[in-house]
Amino acid sequence: MNKYLSIFKISFAQEFAYRLNFILWRARNVMNILVTFFLWSTVFSDPSRSLFGYDRAKILTYVFGVMILRALVLSARAVDVSREISNGDILNLLVRPINYFKYWFTRDIASKALNLGFAAVEFAILYLILRPAFYFQTNIGFLFGFSLMVFLAVFIFFCLLFIVNMIPFWAPNMGWGAQFLIIVVIVEFLSGAIFPIDILPGAVQNFLYATPFPYLVFVPIQVYLGKVSTAFIVKGVLISLFWSVALWIAMNNLWKKGLKAYEGVGK
Amino acid sequence: MDRAIIVDRLVKNFEVTQKEPGFTGAVKSLFSPKKKHVHALKGISFTIQPGELVGFIGPNGAGKTTTLKTLSGLLYPTSGFVEVLEYDPWDRKPEFLKQIALVMGQKNQLWWDLPASETFELNRAIYEIPRREYEENLKEIVDLLEIGKLISTPVRKLSLGQRMRMELTAALLHKPKVLFFDEPTIGLDLIAQQKMRDFIYEYNKKFGATIILTSHNMDDLVNLCRRVIVIDEGRILFDGALDELTEKFAKEKIIKATLSNEGNIADLEKIGKVKKVSMPLVTLSVPRSATAVAASELLQNFPVEDLIIEEIPIEDIIRRVFRGELRGK
Numbered sequence: 247m248n249k250y251l252s253i254f255k256i257s258f259a260q261e262f263a264y265r266l267n268f269i270l271w272r273a274r275n276v277m278n279i280l281v282t283f284f285l286w287s288t289v290f291s292d293p294s295r296s297l298f299g300y301d302r303a304k305i306l307t308y309v310f311g312v313m314i315l316r317a318l319v320l321s322a323r324a325v326d327v328s329r330e331i332s333n334g335d336i337l338n339l340l341v342r343p344i345n346y347f348k349y350w351f352t353r354d355i356a357s358k359a360l361n362l363g364f365a366a367v368e369f370a371i372l373y374l375i376l377r378p379a380f381y382f383q384t385n386i387g388f389l390f391g392f393s394l395m396v397f398l399a400v401f402i403f404f405c406l407l408f409i410v411n412m413i414p415f416w417a418p419n420m421g422w423g424a425q426f427l428i429i430v431v432i433v434e435f436l437s438g439a440i441f442p443i444d445i446l447p448g449a450v451q452n453f454l455y456a457t458p459f460p461y462l463v464f465v466p467i468q469v470y471l472g473k474v475s476t477a478f479i480v481k482g483v484l485i486s487l488f489w490s491v492a493l494w495i496a497m498n499n500l501w502k503k504g505l506k507a508y509e510g511v512g513k
Numbered sequence: 514m515d516r517a518i519i520v521d522r523l524v525k526n527f528e529v530t531q532k533e534p535g536f537t538g539a540v541k542s543l544f545s546p547k548k549k550h551v552h553a554l555k556g557i558s559f560t561i562q563p564g565e566l567v568g569f570i571g572p573n574g575a576g577k578t579t580t581l582k583t584l585s586g587l588l589y590p591t592s593g594f595v596e597v598l599e600y601d602p603w604d605r606k607p608e609f610l611k612q613i614a615l616v617m618g619q620k621n622q623l624w625w626d627l628p629a630s631e632t633f634e635l636n637r638a639i640y641e642i643p644r645r646e647y648e649e650n651l652k653e654i655v656d657l658l659e660i661g662k663l664i665s666t667p668v669r670k671l672s673l674g675q676r677m678r679m680e681l682t683a684a685l686l687h688k689p690k691v692l693f694f695d696e697p698t699i700g701l702d703l704i705a706q707q708k709m710r711d712f713i714y715e716y717n718k719k720f721g722a723t724i725i726l727t728s729h730n731m732d733d734l735v736n737l738c739r740r741v742i743v744i745d746e747g748r749i750l751f752d753g754a755l756d757e758l759t760e761k762f763a764k765e766k767i768i769k770a771t772l773s774n775e776g777n778i779a780d781l782e783k784i785g786k787v788k789k790v791s792m793p794l795v796t797l798s799v800p801r802s803a804t805a806v807a808a809s810e811l812l813q814n815f816p817v818e819d820l821i822i823e824e825i826p827i828e829d830i831i832r833r834v835f836r837g838e839l840r841g842k
Contacts, residue, residue, distance in 0.1 A: 248638050248641070249638045249639050249641070251638070252634065252635050252637075252638035252639070253635065253638075256624060256627065256631055256632075256634075256635050259627055259631060260624060260626060260627060263626035263627060263667075264626065334620065335620065337582070337587050337615070337617070337620065338617075338620055338621070338622040339622075340586070340587055340605065341585050341586065341587065341605075341610060341613070341614070341615045342610060342622075342636075342639050342640070343607035343610040343611050343639060343640060343641075344639050505589070506589045508587075508588075509527045509528070509529070509588075
């Protein structure tokens with residue numbers, strides 16, 4: 247365990263290595279929050295307007311929920327894995343007695359913790375200044391369901407990301423393209439990070455609910471907003487669990503096959 | 514355990530996708546990738562005793578790095594048997610990994626933006642080295658390499674020579690029993706090279722570690738290795754003492770004669786290849802088997818004051834190894 251605590255610490259130190267860079271990154275984050283806030287405040291300037299079942303308070307909460315879940319679920323350090331594989335840096339870790347998945351998961355967690363810590367402070371300050379109409383969930387059941395789903399979402403996204411990042415084992419030059427297509431385009435769209443999924447036609451929604459994507463962002467936020475039934479939450483948790491296990495197994499198998507196929511010629 | 518490393522009929526084939534240059538080439542290879550089979554290792558066998566320091570030499574692409582990677586569990590052998598410290602490297606068991614280290618001159622494990630001490634601390638945790646042992650090992654290595662003042666400087670601010678010494682420190686904190694060095698002195702200046710060599714020598718002597726190193730640096734081989742394995746095109750051409758390399762591959766010997774006058778110096782060509790004339794000294798190279806005949810002819814027909822018969826310098830042989838000139842011999 248000590249090993250992974252050390253990895254956590256050094257990852258943290260690494261994030262702070264460039265202070266100016268760090269400050270600019272946080273400043274960009276604050277700008278993002280402000281732009282989003284004013285955009286949606288203007289769209290829903292009439293407090294009684296409601297679109298697709300979202301009123302002003304709920305759409306703002308949705309949008310800010312997306313921001314937080316993006317920091318928590320969709321941000322990860324493991325995007326570097328494909329580069330490590332194609333340039334051979336991975337070899338340095340493979341000759342040391344650590345578990346490669348746990349190594350990257352720890353680095354992810356470190357990055358998420360940092361992200362979330364700062365985001366929470368910025369958010370609190372902005373909240374006090376802007377006083378937006380937010381929807382605060384007070385029901386313990388919904389909050390518990392939300393936490394559980396976020397926890398599973400972090401894990402599902404890690405597996406998905408890792409699987410995509412293993413492509414360079416077979417095709418060394420495909421790493422970036424595959425990552426862009428699958429992680430940036432598909433995951434962003436289908437997870438609800440860009441727009442709420444419930445504005446899509448019913449048939450499409452039903453199909454999506456069988457995939458792991460909506461459980462990364464959209465479903466957890468719906469649970470937080472209390473827009474769903476208990477049965478829906480239970481079903482959602484079960485589907486998330488199914489995908490967690492399935493993707494974990496797939497990731498492990500691909501890893502074993504990938505290492506065997508890995509050539510690292512001249513690296 | 515009387516064998517630290519056993520390699521038996523090791524074969525490794527790669528499949529490489531050929532790519533033509535330019536955009537059209539990239540598109541073509543996307544739709545119909547041209548695969549090329551590379552036979553990196555064609556059944557090599559050798560064993561290494563604990564505490565030996567062995568040099569791997571051969572031209573680029575001979576299979577040296579492939580062998581080291583297979584021995585450290587990074588590549589899966591196509592066929593054949595490999596055993597290091599009685600483990601199958603491919604399993605990469607933690608107990609095995611804790612006893613080996615692979616140092617690649619062109620790869621770094623140090624965290625670029627942080628002081629090297631952070632990486633050392635991380636390795637302490639990864640290799641589960643007890644705190645006291647770690648402090649002792651670190652002090653010992655740091656003193657040997659003279660890097661005490663640099664360990665709290667961010668790695669990106671170090672020179673290449675300083676960085677390589679840090680890399681070495683990071684790789685040795687857990688006192689590996691088996692060490693693989695891939696081009697440890699590449700890109701270093703002469704003084705840094707010497708420091709690196711002294712250290713490898715000391716480490717081998719002090720801890721009885723088994724070491725394999727690959728290098729294109731003549732001095733590394735001549736100064737460090739008593740045994741060398743010459744490998745070319747995936748086959749072992751020679752495995753034995755460095756001194757025997759000359760006997761095996763040098764087809765000529767060198768005769769150096771001091772002459773009292775120039776006389777019929779042009780006739781020297783009849784005896785052997787004239788390498789150098791700087792009166793009164795002439796240097797000839799003659800076929801190995803004809804050395805005695807050549808020497809006696811020289812004595813009979815020329816005003817010889819002094820005569821020495823020498824082997825071709827080992828450097829010349831190694832240079833020929835690197836150029837791939839020993840193939841098929």
